[in-house]
Amino acid sequence: MALQMRTECEHCHAGLAPDGEAYICVHECTFCPDCASAMQEVCPNCGGELARRPRPKPQPARGPGQAAA
Numbered sequence: 001m002a003l004q005m006r007t008e009c010e011h012c013h014a015g016l017a018p019d020g021e022a023y024i025c026v027h028e029c030t031f032c033p034d035c036a037s038a039m040q041e042v043c044p045n046c047g048g049e050l051a052r053r054p055r056p057k058p059q060p061a062r063g064p065g066q067a068a069a
């Protein structure tokens with residue numbers, strides 16, 4: 001199962017755009033930038049560090065049979 005991209009802050013339930021700014025911990029607890037900042041970038045659920053969620057990048061389609069360099 002693919003990683004689920006959460007679309008709202010677990011703390012204040014603010015909506016988060018998939019390509020907008022958001023913070024996640026190693027367990028994918030997801031928070032908006034305001035809450036992450038207010039919590040000193042520490043996840044209140046697991047105590048893990050909150051890191052900025054990378055934006056999904058458009059991946060070039062890889063054809064079959066292409067060797068990974």
Ligand SMILES: [Zn+2]
Nearest residue numbers: 009012032035
């Ligand atoms: Zn929030």
Ligand SMILES: [Zn+2]
Nearest residue numbers: 025029043046
């Ligand atoms: Zn967490």
